Amino acid sequence: DQQVKQNSPSLSVQEGRISILNCDYTNSMFDYFLWYKKYPAEGPTFLISISSIKDKNEDGRFTVFLNKSAKHLSLHIVPSQPGDSAVYFCAASAGGQNFVFGPGTRLSVLP
Amino acid sequence: EAGVVQSPRYKIIEKKQPVAFWCNPISGHNTLYWYLQNLGQGPELLIRYENEEAVDDSQLPKDRFSAERLKGVDSTLKIQPAELGDSAVYLCASRTNTGELFFGEGSRLTVL
Numbered sequence: 001d002q003q004v005k006q007n008s009p010s011l012s013v014q015e016g017r018i019s020i021l022n023c024d025y026t027n028s029m030f031d032y033f034l035w036y037k038k039y040p041a042e043g044p045t046f047l048i049s050i051s052s053i054k055d056k057n058e059d060g061r062f063t064v065f066l067n068k069s070a071k072h073l074s075l076h077i078v079p080s081q082p083g084d085s086a087v088y089f090c091a092a093s094a095g096g097q098n099f100v101f102g103p104g105t106r107l108s109v110l111p
Numbered sequence: 112e113a114g115v116v117q118s119p120r121y122k123i124i125e126k127k128q129p130v131a132f133w134c135n136p137i138s139g140h141n142t143l144y145w146y147l148q149n150l151g152q153g154p155e156l157l158i159r160y161e162n163e164e165a166v167d168d169s170q171l172p173k174d175r176f177s178a179e180r181l182k183g184v185d186s187t188l189k190i191q192p193a194e195l196g197d198s199a200v201y202l203c204a205s206r207t208n209t210g211e212l213f214f215g216e217g218s219r220l221t222v223l
Binding site for chain 1: 146152167209210216
């Protein structure tokens with residue numbers, strides 16, 4: 001039973017356009033969410049977080065939106081750059097202790 | 112400030128051999144995690160430490176896996192004996208006071 005789902009295995013976007021990566025979760029107890037970027041042969045790199053008391057958090061080109069009623073969050077990257085090409089993971093936790101990760105979405109930003 | 116350090120980066124062993132991975136978390140991070148990542152999947156939790164105490168090891172296959180975090184700083188994850196299905200990347204992470212996890216580069220294990 002996958003508690004965190006990323007239903008798009010891959011996504012291709014033109015450079016300069018918006019990238020939208022989606023994540024759905026099933027556990028209503030999840031209240032803290034993280035997004036990570038991963039390049040090949042490297043560990044995941046933390047991008048941005050959001051707590052369930054917020055519905056939006058922004059950091060530079062990255063914005064995360066949380067829709068608690070739909071148990072859905074999304075990561076927006078604007079504008080997308082070729083260096084953003086990587087695998088993106090969302091992770092969720094109840095109380096910020098143990099994090100459950102989604103399977104990832106591979107983003108390709110085309111020049 | 113140094114990040115999470117893991118070693119070795121790569122390890123190739125034959126099945127039934129033992130293997131050990133080492134992790135040094137970011138200084139001051141009391142919470143340490145070991146995750147397993149298979150190809151094409153997200154990281155899966157193996158064990159979480161709060162200081163030297165393993166507070167969640169429910170996902171650790173205890174028949175062949177063991178871990179320790181003596182003195183509450185660095186940690187070792189051991190597999191004995193290794194099986195073909197253990198081939199994966201073993202990730203260590205430590206957690207900030209604000210809740211974000213920072214990962215090391217991982218240790219890629221290949222069991223032949």
